[in-house]
Amino acid sequence: MTFETPPRPLARAPRGFQDRRAGTLEIERRILTAVSRVYESYGFEPLDTGAFEYADALGKFLPDADRPNEGVFALRDDDEQWMALRYDLTAPLARFVAENWETLPKPFRRYAFGPVWRNEKPGPGRYRQFIQCDADTVGSSRPQADAEIIAMAIEGYAAAGLPPGACALKINNRKLLNGLLTASGVADPMQKLAVLRAVDKLDRLGSDGVAALLGRGRLDESGAFTRGAELEASAIEAVLAFVEAGGGSRESVLERLSNVIGGSAEGDEGLAELSGIGEALTRLGVDSSAAAFEPSVVRGLEYYTGAVFEAELQLQGEGEEAARFGSIGGGGRYDDLVARFTGERTPATGFSFGVSRLAAALSAIGAAGGAPRGPVVVLALDQTLMGDYFALAAELRASGIAAEVYLGGSGMRAQMKYADRRLSPAAIIVGGDEIAQGVVTIKDLDLGRQLAEGVTDNRAWREERPGQISAPRSDWITHVQRIVEAAG
């Protein structure tokens, strides 16, 4: 058997990577601009680290540990050091802070946005490159720092265009469940991790499913068995009482939690921190409907040490749709991440917007704006007039109207089709006659589209050339301007 090398490479994007065009990019940029502005208004400065970090600096904190290279894209540099593409913006920040601690203003407040990469199994809607937009405060252990991060996230979602009430911040603290488990005699970190993973499935499996995963294990409908965390019955009960302590005001959740935590030192610490965050949120004017305490929240990343936050899309009456988006951002406190480098505990807290997911959510709820409009197209009908066409396009641009001369090699019909495909608001038609008469013919393409769809009444049909006007060179721009403004 012989294989021939194909003569030409196949034109396809790598699996799990996406080409994003004008519509998507416009929403993403609007989000980034709006959220950056919120971050800057709170005094956060921008920072951009490179795409690569040394693998040891990045650490292994991703949940999907059975993937190649622990879920990251890694390669060996020519000096034999392993580098990996960043999987989030937090791990590179920890490296940067550790590297520059002496000269940084403290607390160090920075925001950042850009692509991150995860070497996950690609699937429909699951991409291996996506955009995050983070703000972090490094060097403050105050609960006010967490509260401020949460308040900024809420302000950011609103600024990005989410309608009021569409997004709820849920807050938890890892010390609570940890303390409860310690009090229940669970000390093994792997067993604790299994408990976290089980709790994380509450939404999907309900209490019974989680109870099974906390105990011996669970047999799913397909017949597959997932091993459980092997907790005692009393511990299972305590964990379930804990994860179901949410609902209602922050104060009422705190009260219920203090009853189920069981009095370990770590649990009490978590409670005190939550209480401090709650007080600061109230002072910042953020009430329980915008930011609630929710003990069932578990964040996947392993570096969080205390408070964790998660932003969930809540769309009234569209439960299924909302569930599809789920988390559109999250964060928390990671007091040990800088200490990995320096050996000195450095308190830090932050939040990350899942920009690509938020953009998809905005599109789905119709809050993303219409399809991007193309430029005004000056048709190229007479090769001897190319100079005039360029002059017309330049005149339009000078008036703030995006414009281009058609530069393909096709005739009038194809040129009109081109303008239509670009969703251009208008086409400019000039031949020898127009030049001789000192006029410009302007075609309103939206009107043409409406006529084609039968949207507009038949008055316009009575005109010989519907939607087409002839304007003198002295004021043709105002006519185009009107059409462009109407097109929006």
Add this chain to the structure above:
Amino acid sequence: MTFETPPRPLARAPRGFQDRRAGTLEIERRILTAVSRVYESYGFEPLDTGAFEYADALGKFLPDADRPNEGVFALRDDDEQWMALRYDLTAPLARFVAENWETLPKPFRRYAFGPVWRNEKPGPGRYRQFIQCDADTVGSSRPQADAEIIAMAIEGYAAAGLPPGACALKINNRKLLNGLLTASGVADPMQKLAVLRAVDKLDRLGSDGVAALLGRGRLDESGAFTRGAELEASAIEAVLAFVEAGGGSRESVLERLSNVIGGSAEGDEGLAELSGIGEALTRLGVDSSAAAFEPSVVRGLEYYTGAVFEAELQLQGEGEEAARFGSIGGGGRYDDLVARFTGERTPATGFSFGVSRLAAALSAIGAAGGAPRGPVVVLALDQTLMGDYFALAAELRASGIAAEVYLGGSGMRAQMKYADRRLSPAAIIVGGDEIAQGVVTIKDLDLGRQLAEGVTDNRAWREERPGQISAPRSDWITHVQRIVEAAG
């Protein structure tokens, strides 16, 4: 001998990768915004492809072929396919166009910006990740398409803040030298490539050095010998006459070129294309001082098939400095790049801004703006007043002033030092007395800095607390506004 694993990873960015902070990012963003706006005004639509391409789709067009993986960062996906990080934005565009040709408006005009990666030997000021910002027209063979790309580049540099005359576009056509070599009996592609490499060194080595490299070879000052292209004496003479045919108006260069090209079909084609570009440029109002024909221009990337463009920084009276920046952008026509995938020749032309280099150039000539200012800092002096501090910061933000509450754990002195490090225009000081009196103390930090530097006359010294005022809660914001506006 035993090696112990160090207990902690070293905090350092990978070799050749850069952390960019507020100052640099602000310039880069200004450039990207300005250039994108120019591209959009000409009807180019945005596109963002992923960081990775399959290695076969990316092709091997980088000049630095003796580096690992031909100068790119490559890795094997878990399905065994080789992927590589894009080294420019053109190769991914060719893949995208080939993949979507049927549904794209034609010509397809897109702009893109983002990081690209090259696996080059890192050195001072030589980074392995940098930002490009490109516009390309795919599907037009017209010289007007090239001319428009050049006109946009010139407009883009001006919009980004380069002073008039600081940047000159130089235009050449690869068909000229190719035709000349064919006419001189040189057919071997490797020999032709050696000629290109020799010509590329004209700036650095002068005619004699280039002549040596065109012939047997050249012995440099360090005693190292570079093998030459082994051209005959007559061919060397023809090549030198060609590369020295630049200078003066586009028309005069064309005339000189037509005398030295030697009448090959390919050379004549190149001449006709240049002539067409020149005419279109004149129609677009771009004269020879802004865009000249320069036969010595060679672009490093191997995919160019015809016209090539290069933007060079020209700063009067600062020759050495200007030379350090050299090329700040370039492009050309690459009619075969899409055909690699489809087998069908698809004419294409484009230009790429070297954003990072342009940003460095703008900084060097003082056109980059001042250091970025920090937020107004509300000092946290009394823990019982944190709610008031947050309210004050929120009031400032509501008036469009970036503001933060100090969230570290240090005292007044350190808090003032923090505000100073952030280059904050003002600090807000409120204690129990201020609350009781219904006032806010505002410290003008720029005035404080001037006093410290002895810039301001001693009138201010006579005040008890220079640069510090006490304002009633009813109109304190206007005072802060004035200070912030003065700080710029």
